[in-house]
Every structure is written in C-alpha cells, then in structure tokens.
Amino acid sequence: MDSFDVTVIGSGPGGYVAAIRCAQLGFKTALIEKYNTLGGTCLNVGCIPSKALLDSSEHFYNAKTHFSEHGIELNDLKANLPQMIKRKAAVVKQTCDGVSFLMKKNKVTVITGHASFKNATIVSIKGADDKITEIETKHTIIATGSKPSVLPGITIDKKRIITSTEALELNEIPKHLIIIGGGVIGLELGSVYARLGAKVTVVEFLDSIIANMDRSLGKELQKVLTKEGFEFLLSHKVTSVKGGAKEVNVEAENSKGEKIKIKGDYCLVAVGRKPYTEELDLEKAGVQTDERGRIITDEHLQTNVPGIYAIGDVVKGAMLAHKASEEGVLAAEIIAGQQPHINYRLIPGVVYTWPEVASVGFTEEELKVGAVKYKTGSFPFKASGRARASMDTDGFVKVLADAATDEILGVHIIGPRAADIIAEAVVAMEYRASAEDIARMSHAHPTFTEAVKEACLAATDNRAIHI
Ligand code: FAD
Numbered sequence: 001m002d003s004f005d006v007t008v009i010g011s012g013p014g015g016y017v018a019a020i021r022c023a024q025l026g027f028k029t030a031l032i033e034k035y036n037t038l039g040g041t042c043l044n045v046g047c048i049p050s051k052a053l054l055d056s057s058e059h060f061y062n063a064k065t066h067f068s069e070h071g072i073e074l075n076d077l078k079a080n081l082p083q084m085i086k087r088k089a090a091v092v093k094q095t096c097d098g099v100s101f102l103m104k105k106n107k108v109t110v111i112t113g114h115a116s117f118k119n120a121t122i123v124s125i126k127g128a129d130d131k132i133t134e135i136e137t138k139h140t141i142i143a144t145g146s147k148p149s150v151l152p153g154i155t156i157d158k159k160r161i162i163t164s165t166e167a168l169e170l171n172e173i174p175k176h177l178i179i180i181g182g183g184v185i186g187l188e189l190g191s192v193y194a195r196l197g198a199k200v201t202v203v204e205f206l207d208s209i210i211a212n213m214d215r216s217l218g219k220e221l222q223k224v225l226t227k228e229g230f231e232f233l234l235s236h237k238v239t240s241v242k243g244g245a246k247e248v249n250v251e252a253e254n255s256k257g258e259k260i261k262i263k264g265d266y267c268l269v270a271v272g273r274k275p276y277t278e279e280l281d282l283e284k285a286g287v288q289t290d291e292r293g294r295i296i297t298d299e300h301l302q303t304n305v306p307g308i309y310a311i312g313d314v315v316k317g318a319m320l321a322h323k324a325s326e327e328g329v330l331a332a333e334i335i336a337g338q339q340p341h342i343n344y345r346l347i348p349g350v351v352y353t354w355p356e357v358a359s360v361g362f363t364e365e366e367l368k369v370g371a372v373k374y375k376t377g378s379f380p381f382k383a384s385g386r387a388r389a390s391m392d393t394d395g396f397v398k399v400l401a402d403a404a405t406d407e408i409l410g411v412h413i414i415g416p417r418a419a420d421i422i423a424e425a426v427v428a429m430e431y432r433a434s435a436e437d438i439a440r441m442s443h444a445h446p447t448f449t450e451a452v453k454e455a456c457l458a459a460t461d462n463r464a465i466h467i
C-alpha cells in the first residue's frame with residue numbers, strides 16, 4: 001500500500017492549493033479527484049466558465065447598446081451562443097490543464113477516483129473501472145466542496161428546470177428565463193442571458209437581491225439590472241415548478257399568500273449550495289458534521305479526528321474560491337507546525353454583473369445591529385472622469401469608518417471593475433488604515449480607484465474634492 005504524509009480529497013481551489021502548499025512544505029502529497037479534470041466546481045462549472053460567458057455576453061451587449069455612441073457602426077450583429085460556449089470550454093480546458101501541470105511541477109501524486117474513508121488513516125479510492133486502491137495517510141485534508149441545493153418538491157430535469165451547471169451549457173438563448181433566487185448565481189447567469197436577449201424574471205424570497213451584502217448595493221444593482229430588462233419579484237417564495245417539453249410553469253406566493261403564475265421556457269434554480277460529502281464514509285473515520293451537513297472543524301480547520309482537516313465549501317463560512325484556497329494554505333501550514341491565520345472578516349465578496357459589485361468588512365446593517373458608532377463617505381461613479389470616458393457611470397463607492405478612530409470598517413462598491421478595486425480596501429483594512437490614510441495617498445488619474453480615495457475623503461470630514 002502506498003503511503004503519504006498528506007492526502008487531499010477534492011481538487012477544487014481548496015484542494016489543489018492545499019496540495020501545492022503541502023508539497024512546498026516538503027510533504028509527500030496525494031490529491032484524489034473523482035472527475036477526470038482537476039479544478040473542482042470553480043474551474044469546471046463555476047467561477048471560470050461563468051466569467052467566460054459573462055465576458056462574451058458583455059462584449060455583445062456593449063456592441064449592441066454602446067458602440068454606436070463610441071462611433072463604431074456595426075451591421076447584422078448576432079449572438080452566436082454555440083461559439084460562446086465553445087470558447088468557454090476552451091478557457092476551462094486551458095485552466096484545468098494548468099492545474100494538472102502544477103501538480104506535476106510540485107510532484108503531487110494525482111489519483112483519479114472516488115475517495116472514501118476505510119478508517120482514520122486509510123483512504124480507499126474507487127476508479128472508473130470500479131477497481132479499489134487503498135492508500136495510507138498520516139494526515140488528510142477533506143476538500144470535497146458543494147453541490148447545488150434543490151427545493152423540496154421541485155425536480156431538476158436538467159432540460160427545462162436547470163441548475164448553474166446546465167445554464168453554462170445551453171444550446172439556445174432562452175426566450176424567457178425564470179430564475180429562482182436573487183443571489184450571486186442568479187444575477188450572474190441571468191446577466192449572461194439578459195444581455196443576449198432573453199427576458200429574465202428573478203423570483204426572490206427576501207425583500208432584496210444579494211441580501212447578504214450591504215443593502216445599498218442590492219438596491220443600486222436592482223435599479224441597473226431593471227434598466228437592462230430584468231424583472232424582479234421580491235418577497236416571493238416559489239412553491240411549484242413544473243417542466244414540460246418546451247415550457248416551464250412556476251408558481252410563487254408573496255408574504256400575504258397571494259399567488260402568481262409565470263410561464264417561461266427555462267427555469268434556473270439558484271437557491272444556494274450544500275456541502276458535498278456523499279459516499280465519503282465519514283463515519284468510518286469518526287468525522288462529525290453539523291445540522292447543515294457541513295464538516296465541523298476547530299479554528300485550525302481540524303475535524304474532531306486528529307490529523308483529519310476540512311476546508312472550503314464543505315465547512316462553514318462563505319462559499320468562495322479564494323476562501324477555500326486560503327483555508328488550503330492554512331491547513332497545510334498547520335500540519336507543518338506553523339501558526340497561520342485567516343482574517344475571515346476581510347475575505348472580499350464579488351458579484352460579476354456589470355456594474356460589478358464588491359464588498360469587504362462590515363455592512364452598514366451589521367454596524368447598526370452592533371451599535372458601533374460609524375461615519376460614511378460615498379462617491380458616485382458619475383462624478384468620475386474615467387467612468388465618464390468609458391460610459392460606466394452607474395454605481396458608487398461607500399466607505400464606513402469608525403466615528404472615533406477613523407479606522408475603515410467596511411468598503412462597499414458597485415461600479416466598473418469593482419472586483420479589482422476591492423483589493424485596495426482589503427490591503428488598507430488588513431493594515432488597519434484610517435479613511436484619511438487612503439484619502440492622503442496618491443491615486444493615478446484618471447482611474448476608477450480615484451472613487452475610493454474620494455469616498456475616503458468624504459468620510460474624513462466631508463472633504464471630497466470632485467463632488
Ligand atoms: P469544489 O470546487 O467544489 O471542489 C471539490 C472537488 O472535490 C470536486 O472536483 C469534486 O468532484 C471532488 N470530490 C468530491 N467528493 C469527492 C470524493 N469523495 N472523492 C474524490 N473527489 C471528490 N466563487 C468565487 O470565489 N468566485 C466566483 O466567481 C465564483 N463563481 C461561481 C459560479 C458558479 C456558477 C458556481 C456554482 C460557483 C461559483 N463560485 C465562485 C463558488 C466556488 O466555485 C466555490 O466556492 C469553490 O469551488 C469551492 O472550492 P472547494 O475546493 O471547496 O470545492
């Protein structure tokens with residue numbers, strides 16, 4: 001039986017990063033993945049393919065709506081969805097191949113097959129031919145990720161009633177796409193098809209879209225997406241979805257119990273994701289899960305069984321690729337006897353609509369609940385020269401700072417390239433910068449990042465210059 005210092009189960013951004021860090025630290029490392037390609041949800045059916053389609057659809061939308069104003073005339077503009085899907089597949093392949101290359105480079109042993117525990121130190125792997133291989137391991141990192149949640153009584157037929165996985169592979173542009181859930185997946189994939197011409201209706205149970213972010217962001221995003229043609233039914237709970245050969249019928253009710261019926265040709269169910277531990281035989285190793293199926297870990301990401309760790313979507317916390325990767329590094333370094341730390345409060349969240357939405361730190365609602373005395377500074381992109389030049393004037397930067405110390409407590413952005421801009425806020429907050437610190441730093445002109453400086457100036461005694 002082969003034996004390893006560390007065995008990582010699952011090759012997503014949690015698992016493959018953990019494997020690389022383990023190898024860097026000198027451990028003999030195995031990475032087990034049940035699919036033939038590495039990269040997990042993120043690279044195969046998540047972050048990367050969705051961003052590839054978002055980019056393609058954004059080009060199309062800009063060509064259709066903005067190019068003539070830029071002085072670019074186009075005739076016979078058409079969206080070629082099969083080509084977009086083909087390009088997306090090529091991007092995914094390149095990215096997954098890149099992970100395989102990194103495994104070779106770092107001398108990580110990749111084993112293809114479904115892993116399960118025989119006991120706390122022996123992992124059994126069932127290959128495609130049902131052949132079982134067993135390996136012995138001193139430490140294990142479980143990084144098996146998550147799968148889409150489903151609603152009770154609603155069957156995903158994968159044809160008309162679909163999850164994000166099928167929505168990344170459609171062979172026609174829906175005429176009317178009904179989306180259950182106004183969260184990240186619903187709005188990103190809804191944007192792809194709305195830009196390509198689909199009517200998109202979002203049915204959301206809560207009274208706001210992207211409700212776990214600062215409320216001001218959902219409000220502004222809803223305004224912009226409504227202009228793009230989205231229809232929103234907030235405070236509506238979906239009660240039934242029935243798929244036919246060519247249509248789908250959705251029923252929902254509002255808080256007063258009033259019912260509505262919507263007819264479309266596709267229904268995307270995007271109501272969250274659940275941890276994936278199927279057929280892992282956790283009980284044979286004695287590993288415990290909580291009431292939501294998440295593997296329970298301590299602050300070192302160790303499970304109740306010494307030597308077995310768990311990271312990423314399969315444990316508590318935000319279901320984000322970069323959170324999974326940070327945890328992969330942390331678990332590897334803990335195994336190596338180091339003392340790493342993750343500041344969970346400063347893991348940024350991003351929604352890749354256009355305008356993009358990005359957020360880090362406390363929301364205004366959280367500060368109110370915590371009775372923290374804070375001040376705010378905002379700057380709208382319509383006052384930014386860079387944003388006017390690129391016709392990206394929707395949105396704003398909002399900075400929340402401690403009323404007494406001026407320390408930045410939260411930064412919430414909706415606007416062009418917010419996903420990239422938020423990195424400045426993360427750095428500032430990691431170093432516990434005050435709003436005035438950022439306000440006094442030179443930001444290149446003209447850039448979108450000047451809006452962060454201006455919002456910090458606004459938070460510092462209302463000193464914004466350009467508004
Ligand atoms: P996963 O990526 O889910 O990987 C787990 C791997 O484990 C899988 O490959 C699985 O096959 C394998 N596995 C499971 N069980 C076994 C077993 N028993 N044996 C062997 N292998 C096993 N996050 C972002 O930060 N940014 C984004 O832009 C973003 N976009 C997304 C878009 C979509 C449509 C979706 C669905 C998700 C998106 N996410 C995004 C979330 C992100 O994909 C996840 O947070 C991330 O993939 C979690 O990483 P992970 O390593 O924990 O698990």
Ligand code: NAD
Pocket residue numbers: 151180181182183184185186188203204205206210211236237238239270271272273318319320349350351352
């Ligand atoms: P989500 O939690 O973001 O949103 C789900 C939404 O569905 C919620 O707003 C919820 O109130 C609503 N909902 C639940 N039941 C409902 C019902 N019966 N009727 C109407 N609405 C209902 O989940 P998601 O969009 O499925 O995304 C799953 C995970 O994937 C998220 O945790 C997210 O972090 C991750 N993800 C991240 C990115 C990114 O970082 N850009 C992109 C996609 C996915």
